[in-house]
Amino acid sequence: MTADANRPPVLRLESVRKTFGDSVVLRDVDLAVPAHTVTVLIGASGSGKSTLLRCANLLEEIDDGAIFLDGDEITDPRVDPDSVRRRIGVVFQAYNLFPHMTVLDNITLAPRRVHKTARKEAEERARELLARLGLKEKAAEYPDRLSGGQQQRVAIVRALAGQPKLLLLDEITAALDPELVGEVLNVVRDLKEQGMTMVIATHEMGFAREVADQVCFLDGGVVLERGTPKQVFGAPQQERTQQFLRRIVEAGRL
Amino acid sequence: MTVPDLSDEDMYRPSARRIERERHKRTRARRATAIATISTVVTAAVLFLVVTGSPGWPATKKAFFSAHYARMALPKVIDGLWLNIRLMVICGAIILVLGMLIAVTRTLRGPVFFPLRALATAYVDFFRGLPLIICLLMVVFGVPALRLQGVTVNPVILGGTALVLTYSAYVAEVFRAGIETVHPSQRAAARSLGLSGPQTMRFVVLPQAVRRVVPPLLNDLVSLQKDTGLVSIGGAVDAVHAADIIVGKYFNYTPYVVAGLVFVALTIPMTRFTDWITARMYRRQSQGGTV
Numbered sequence: 035m036t037a038d039a040n041r042p043p044v045l046r047l048e049s050v051r052k053t054f055g056d057s058v059v060l061r062d063v064d065l066a067v068p069a070h071t072v073t074v075l076i077g078a079s080g081s082g083k084s085t086l087l088r089c090a091n092l093l094e095e096i097d098d099g100a101i102f103l104d105g106d107e108i109t110d111p112r113v114d115p116d117s118v119r120r121r122i123g124v125v126f127q128a129y130n131l132f133p134h135m136t137v138l139d140n141i142t143l144a145p146r147r148v149h150k151t152a153r154k155e156a157e158e159r160a161r162e163l164l165a166r167l168g169l170k171e172k173a174a175e176y177p178d179r180l181s182g183g184q185q186q187r188v189a190i191v192r193a194l195a196g197q198p199k200l201l202l203l204d205e206i207t208a209a210l211d212p213e214l215v216g217e218v219l220n221v222v223r224d225l226k227e228q229g230m231t232m233v234i235a236t237h238e239m240g241f242a243r244e245v246a247d248q249v250c251f252l253d254g255g256v257v258l259e260r261g262t263p264k265q266v267f268g269a270p271q272q273e274r275t276q277q278f279l280r281r282i283v284e285a286g287r288l
Numbered sequence: 289m290t291v292p293d294l295s296d297e298d299m300y301r302p303s304a305r306r307i308e309r310e311r312h313k314r315t316r317a318r319r320a321t322a323i324a325t326i327s328t329v330v331t332a333a334v335l336f337l338v339v340t341g342s343p344g345w346p347a348t349k350k351a352f353f354s355a356h357y358a359r360m361a362l363p364k365v366i367d368g369l370w371l372n373i374r375l376m377v378i379c380g381a382i383i384l385v386l387g388m389l390i391a392v393t394r395t396l397r398g399p400v401f402f403p404l405r406a407l408a409t410a411y412v413d414f415f416r417g418l419p420l421i422i423c424l425l426m427v428v429f430g431v432p433a434l435r436l437q438g439v440t441v442n443p444v445i446l447g448g449t450a451l452v453l454t455y456s457a458y459v460a461e462v463f464r465a466g467i468e469t470v471h472p473s474q475r476a477a478a479r480s481l482g483l484s485g486p487q488t489m490r491f492v493v494l495p496q497a498v499r500r501v502v503p504p505l506l507n508d509l510v511s512l513q514k515d516t517g518l519v520s521i522g523g524a525v526d527a528v529h530a531a532d533i534i535v536g537k538y539f540n541y542t543p544y545v546v547a548g549l550v551f552v553a554l555t556i557p558m559t560r561f562t563d564w565i566t567a568r569m570y571r572r573q574s575q576g577g578t579v
Contacts, residue, residue, distance in 0.1 A: 099306070100305060
């Protein structure tokens with residue numbers, strides 16, 4: 035990390051505010067995600083984790099504040115959102131694979147149509163990624179014929195195929211059973227090994243503790259507490275954080 | 289949603305950044321509107337000049353756009369239109385019900401239903417392929433020729449029957465397409481709750497299917513509305529026939545234009561209404577998002 039000290043963070047949020055109608059979902063949120071680090075967002079459902087990720091990918095328009103990617107403001111209305119999204123990979127909770135395309139076509143769609151890679155090259159790279167994630171034989175299958183864990187790994191491959199600088203993972207294991215959770219989280223661990231910059235919203239506290247460089251606890255649209263996993267999980271300062279973690283422990287999830 | 293500890297809502301003031309951003313968006317919206325307006329005006333002006341500047345315009349104007357004949361034709365056309373509207377509403381209702389029944393029949397599974405399924409398939413194959421005009425001629429002139437006791441010879445009822453026969457085959461296919469787009473997981477979820485096959489169809493599959501096919505259904509209904517004019521071949525006086533009579537008498541085509549415009553005017557409110565319904569449905573069922 036020290037080598038990157040002078041570089042701007044890959045993702046930075048500055049006083050971001052987002053409302054839906056009357057309810058304020060994010061208020062005055064600041065966040066910096068340095069290159070090759072993993073930031074984990076924790077917090078109850080509805081605390082604004084997903085909205086934060088959707089805002090970072092410009093799927094939602096923020097009301098106030100600014101978001102920077104590699105030091106450039108992306109929330110400026112003059113910026114072309116497609117060019118921003120090209121640099122960011124997103125994995126959704128419900129996979130969101132295209133059911134009418136094979137696994138291979140799902141993965142090569144963006145490289146071919148957006149990044150204008152030749153079909154052969156795109157498919158080669160897709161197969162290589164699939165093999166790395168243990169899905170080599172599934173290239174010709176349709177998504178609905180795969181298990182949830184396999185689908186989610188395909189979704190990760192699809193997000194990686196565009197060679198993004200930043201990966202946003204939105205509760206990607208929430209729809210999976212514990213056995214399948216393992217296979218997906220292993221993939222994320224490997225990505226961290228390889229130095230991928232990631233922002234992860236999750237309820238898997240054990241995983242968060244292990245993989246995070248920075249943990250942010252969101253509550254009522256505010257980053258209430260942030261720090262290393264050791265600080266946040268070991269010695270939380272805020273009462274709300276303590277409460278949240280206590281409930282998690284009671285539920286047997288830490 | 290958790291309630292924040294302190295209400296800082298009263299303290300929120302838009303930042304200079306937000307104000308600047310909104311100003312930029314307003315400017316952009318104004319520019320887009322200006323470009324759209326100018327291009328529309330220019331296109332309209334060019335069209336107007338090309339049409340009115342054409343060598344045959346004075347004669348065409350007299351033959352197709354005469355105010356005198358328009359005034360004369362309008363009341364008669366409107367009178368005739370009442371028949372079209374009644375036919376459209378009554379046939380439309382029957383077609384929707386019949387089409388739905390045929391579609392559901394075609395999706396029934398199991399060998400028990402084979403005869404029904406085959407019948408429904410044959411019906412759709414036959415009446416979708418048969419040209420409407422031939423169907424109309426067969427029913428309107430063929431049925432009275434049989435001289436059956438107690439069977440009507442009223443051209444409006446017979447014409448309406450022919451419309452129902454043809455259009456229910458089209459509409460059945462639209463419904464069936466809708467039924468097939470409902471993901472199998474929905475059926476699985478419903479059956480897992482203990483709903484029976486017909487209940488699953490009624491409460492889970494059909495409501496989703498129908499919503500998805502509202503635009504193509506409307507397409508068929510508008511098409512039906514125009515084809516109600518074809519019952520005039522049996523002698524019924526509808527809007528088109530009423531216009532026809534005046535055209536034949538004075539050799540002026542303005543009544544056709546009037547009848548055409550009246551039909552257009554009739555479909556526009558219906559289209560806006562379905563647009564509104566679909567938009568409201570979409571708003572209710574999905575979360576917001578800019579893409």
